[in-house]
């Protein structure tokens with residue numbers, strides 16, 4: 001039984017889907033006019049793990065995540081660049097897909113765009129006008145009338161009176177209530193992006209697109225709606241109002257899930273605003289350039305999706321170190337289990353007995369953590385308890401080669417980590433190869449230079465010039481390079497701490 005926190009009820013509830021074994025999930029995607037940064041990726045990652053875990057738990061997940069490709073920010077940027085808005089958004093949808101693929105995010109089942117759903121948007125607005133929930137204003141915009149919806153405010157807990165006091169009405173707006181919001185923005189000029197509609201030429205307001213696309217692809221009612229915590233008000237509140245008033249069906253989404261904010265922090269842990277003007281936007285592609293993408297995934301899942309996530313370089317490098325240790329453990333498991341043989345667990349030293357106990361109990365702990373509101377942080381805690389035990393045992397050179405029986409259950413633990421979190425799926429050698437290239441690049445060194453030095457050492461060994469071979473090994477060690485000799489030749493990696 002999976003339990004999850006529902007923003008709508010403010011409680012943790014058991015997941016009961018409309019159709020047994022199936023989940024309809026809608027997640028608000030990005031406004032596509034720039035590259036994806038680590039803040040956007042947090043929401044993407046949170047729901048990636050939700051989808052992965054629901055699938056592992058046997059659910060068939062219909063996962064819809066939209067691209068907002070009609071928006072003022074896109075229009076302004078397109079104008080600056082002298083391209084058409086839809087050209088600009090198409091370009092950034094492709095860039096987004098490339099970035100998300102690079103960090104192992106599963107593609108949604110469907111990724112609808114508002115520009116391809118204008119008839120659905122128009123039909124929903126017409127239904128709202130007919131039912132008295134929306135009106136055309138003097139300026140040609142169509143607004144949703146919040147006072148026509150007695151349930152308005154149920155997600156965020158806001159009251160209309162408070163909203164009236166807090167609201168600032170922009171010049172030129174002619175709303176009946178200050179909290180009324182645009183369903184349709186008038187675009188009189190045929191030169192600007194717009195579409196014809198019975199209530200005049202224009203383009204959709206932001207909120208209506210998600211209502212229209214969710215209804216089309218998941219129905220008037222569906223299971224889970226997700227997004228960042230900043231979307232609770234007004235975006236998700238308005239989605240509920242539009243959808244429930246247009247269809248008459250309630251609830252629009254049974255569960256509302258929201259991920260916490262990512263904040264950039266400096267070395268002292270002080271929050272720093274991430275902005276273009278400060279030039280400190282951390283894009284996904286900048287990170288993947290520097291570290292294996294799995295390190296970023298590790299960093300995200302190490303924090304519960306609802307908790308705030310302070311991002312710093314230290315945190316990222318901690319995650320990279322943790323990933324190294326996990327791959328060292330995986331290498332030990334594959335090596336020892338692959339050789340087979342060994343002795344019964346009870347004949348191993350305490351470290352071996354401990355590994356066997358933790359490995360055998362891991363899947364149950366993983367499921368217990370993840371079915372408790374997708375508590376990935378708790379799951380990671382259990383996993384690293386196992387990793388530490390494997391590495392302790394792996395460092396016991398005498399015992400480790402007898403430990404196939406003790407380590408065998410750990411294979412399933414690594415498989416489960418790959419399935420649920422998208423980490424540790426690589427062969428350890430492939431991971432360390434990628435990591436070493438990126439680490440050296442970070443240090444301004446090249447793989448070729450290290451290769452050349454390792455080759456010179458091999459040549460010295462072949463010529464039985466042991467003094468020279470040793471000197472080169474010591475030199476490499478001083479540079480943080482570990483050389484491993486086996487009958488097929490010498491390989492190397494950048495030293496990591498197990």
Ligand SMILES: [Zn+2]
Nearest residue numbers: 028029210235
């Ligand atoms: Zn949305």
